[in-house]
Amino acid sequence: MPEEIPYKWKNQTTGQRQASMRNIVCQIVKLAEFFECAIAIESLNFSNKKAKMSEESKVYNEMLVLLSTGIFRETLESRCRRFGVELIKVNPAFTSVIGMINYMAKYGLNSGTSAALVIGRRALKLSEKIPQCLLRPEDVNKHDWSHWRRVASFIKLHRIRRTQLFQWRKALEGILTHGLWAEHQLSQQVHIETGE
Numbered sequence: 551m552p553e554e555i556p557y558k559w560k561n562q563t564t565g566q567r568q569a570s571m572r573n574i575v576c577q578i579v580k581l582a583e584f585f586e587c588a589i590a591i592e593s594l595n596f597s598n599k600k601a602k603m604s605e606e607s608k609v610y611n612e613m614l615v616l617l618s619t620g621i622f623r624e625t626l627e628s629r630c631r632r633f634g635v636e637l638i639k640v641n642p643a644f645t646s647v648i649g650m651i652n653y654m655a656k657y658g659l660n661s662g663t664s665a666a667l668v669i670g671r672r673a674l675k676l677s678e679k680i681p682q683c684l685l686r687p688e689d690v691n692k693h694d695w696s697h698w699r700r701v702a703s704f705i706k707l708h709r710i711r712r713t714q715l716f717q718w719r720k721a722l723e724g725i726l727t728h729g730l731w732a733e734h735q736l737s738q739q740v741h742i743e744t745g746e
Contacts, residue, residue, distance in 0.1 A: 554663075568621050575625045579635055588636035590673030591626070592645060594619070638673040644698040645669055647705065648678045650715040661712045684722065 555574050559567055582589050630637040649664030659667065668678060680697040689697055704722065705715075714721040 571622045572625050575622065575629050579629045579633055582635045583633055588638050588673065589630060590638045590640055590669050592642035592669055593639035594642055640669055640672040643695055644702055647698055647702045650712060651718050652678060655716045
């Protein structure tokens with residue numbers, strides 16, 4: 551299980567938060583040096599997020615305001631250049647949804663760590679296929695991201711909580727294709743009966 555590096559942002563001054571972020575960046579770059587690997591991050595624009603803050607939860611909004619992403623990114627980029635560590639920026643599209651559907655329950659991860667797994671896989675140029683039971687016959691020839699967009703829209707429209715996605719087949723019953731859903735139900739019964 552990957553070890554998380556804690557970041558304390560509540561009840562901290564701006565200077566304390568910035569110092570804490572710099573320490574985290576140092577730890578991340580040291581780990582990358584030790585393992586001789588690159589660091590992958592999402593190529594995010596938080597100015598759009600801040601403009602839509604009224605749509606997000608209060609705690610998340612507070613953290614987003616207090617979190618100085620500019621300093622984090624600048625420090626990370628600078629430190630990576632200084633120590634010769636490759637920094638790969640990837641498209642952030644659907645990383646959370648893909649992580650929650652494909653990896654959260656499978657590996658017992660939280661939603662953030664499962665999204666990080668998707669970010670790492672994307673940096674390695676690996677694709678993320680949608681589970682067959684979420685694939686509609688009319689969408690077979692479409693790009694994978696169009697499928698993930700449909701799933702993300704369904705999750706948002708029905709206000710499905712992240713914790714519900716540990717059992718995503720149950721939470722997403724409304725968009726599962728009927729034939730594949732019946733097969734899934736049958737396989738679940740066999741799965742339970744055999745004890746596998």
